[in-house]
Amino acid sequence: MSGNEAVALGAWTAGCRVAAAYPGTPSTEILEYASQHRDMYTEWSINEKVSLEVAIGASLAGSRALCAMKHVGLNVASDALMTQTLVGVKGGLVIAVADDVGLSSSQNEQDSRHWGRFAHVPVLEPADAQEAHDMTITAFDLSERFGTPVILRLTTRVCHVKGVVVPAGERQEHVLPGGFEKNPARLVMTPANARHRIPLMYQREEELRRYSGECELNRITEGDDRRIGFVASGPAFMHVREAFPDAPVLKLGLSHPAPMEQIRQLAGQVEQLVVVEEVEPILETEIKAAGIDVVGKEILPRIGELAPHVLRPAIAGLLGEPVTEEPATAPAAPPAKAPEVKLDPATGIQVFPRPPTMCVACPHLGIYYCLSKIKNTSISGDIGCYTLGAGEPWNALDTTICMGASMGVALGLDKGRTEEDRDKKIIAVIGDSTFMHMGMQGLLDITYNRGNVTILLLDNRAVGMTGGQFNPASGRDIHGEEAMQVDFRRICEALGVKSERIHEVNPYELPVLFKALREEIKIPEPSVIITNQPCVLVEFYGARPALTVDAEKCTGCGNCLDVGCPAIFVTRRETVVKPNGKEKELAFVDIDTAACTGCDLCPRTCGPDAIVPLEGFSRQ
């Protein structure tokens, strides 16, 4: 099973009763698997902060509770964490945070181990799926033993690696007696009360430091080759063991607080000590501060994933051995718009890039087709599939920062505009899930402060980027069962947008969408255009008969290619000379009928009506 499934199973085994999360790569599957255990309450929360607050409440009520999130999710939840650490826990409270090391699907790369130091809570770092399972159970025990929330720090190479896992066994029935116990001095964090909790937090951290030096989580794997000894945590341990099977390794399962005496001991037994960690030099800095001679990021990369083939040449260099050139991990794709594909210097291979694209028939395609045709705009974007609108062929998204930022950034672009941008139309693009996560407050700020922003609220009734999880826009809960369905028109009205400035449109109806957009950007007050067609990945999306191209009618104008649908492909190109002497490139197209879902968007961009229903079509 995967590391994510192992965390869910571990939580269930440990008797966890409440688990909450907002989806985010690479953590999403933790709650998906957890939700299969119906004897545990699970929910998709509206954002990570709420998910942590739900878990805090459950813990105070005497239940073991888990919340899961990706690294940037903990930024959102950190407000709760930084005070929760003073309150402590009743039932075990585990925060599983998954770092997207290497940025496969994130706006930045962060090292969540920092939060352990910042919030003075322990950090566990499993190295594979088996450890993810075992350490989740340990995390609940530690949480209750020391009265602290515990961070279970995962990375992509734990979350998304499947390995053999031997489960611990039956579910423990684990409820702390006494229910929720009123205790304002501990639970009501006014300054007077909080002040008294701070020394207790430090005391707890010292106890954990002692425990760290004694526990089984931190152990030395002996080795005969004492030229170099390693300190490693998480998947980095596996890479070290594979690359240097004969070297002694201190594996830190509990990496904060770090067992400094053990590290000092190992340093005394080897010629050189090397710390291998993903991704920032956190342990390295602490080890150096303790006066121990150690090598780390001087020779190892500070960004991206480590691997045996990254370690070998670095260590060979340290030992003064000849460094054999190793091929690169992944051939680097050249940036889009490069005139020609550059050779990958490491491999000599020349292949075009294949950036992620929107799906065939995605309801966002029509939006970006329209946005790409409107001039003189500044478009603030957000986090979701629609971030892809920044790419080819649309190039119709100008900023992406964090969840919900499209709102505030748009208002700032409006208020901070200089004379040069006097006539710029400010547009914000945000999805349903991101709007509910952190966008609603920003919209209220726009209306309250009389911002001149046109907002495109792309409601596809799901969390698309992470695979179509349900949310309040779907009207389904985590189990797919009926739940309340949010009414975006009424929310926008309540947040101060005038009723006549709110339009609900079908994004496949290009003329309607285009007209609404053209009109609203002219009006100098906040307006919201809500699109209302579902994500093609969700079960209630209905595909229709496929379309095809009548080759005799296709004039090669290439207009349909501007839609950006991956089902449309070029069959041949031709250069013609127009009557005015100018050359024109023609691109004749066809449609991959196996992929086409008949959304009927591209025919609306086709002047000669060459895109027609496929005759005798049957879907398999």
Next chain:
Amino acid sequence: MPNVSDNDITNILVAGIGGQGVMTAAEILAQTALAQGYDVKKTEVAGMAQRGGVVTSHVRFGQRVLSPAIPPGEADILVGFEPAEALRWCSHLRPGGVAMVSTTRQAPPVVNLGLFDYPDDPVAEMQARGIDVHAFDAGAIARDLGNFRLVNTVMLGAISRYLPFSPEILKAQILDRFRARKPKLVEINEKAFEAGRKAAEADS
């Protein structure tokens, strides 16, 4: 015939495009190895992968597998679901490794928009690098059988004789999977597996 590398770990790299069934193929290989008593690790980068981007899945099995990703230059088998993707990843093969490639081309929007060129002949480029390439049109076979999604099973059939267990074991694993989930598709998948097997033999 490549079976296991020096360290007794078999490394299979499956490469293609999000949505082609790369992960499913890797999953089936991993499950089969697990059922044979091997320690197995399988990894890929998901998330963006389902949006038509590059997707690779690494399957490693042997006595004991530590690091989950196949180091460059150590793959025993490269399963390429698309010829340009096979070319992109071919440097991951070890000397003497085998590339099994479907020649069905799938150009991304950036190629259709004319921003980049598709390589003229990815298979020939791989051969020029001295790689043992077996190439055939798995997409055409799948379409002839009536369903493009069968490419997955066709490709597994094609590599079945290069594995350290018998092709019959892999076939049984695939068919059991369909028997449990979609029993109607058992028969057609058996045909697809055998067709892939034949195509690979005819090529070599």
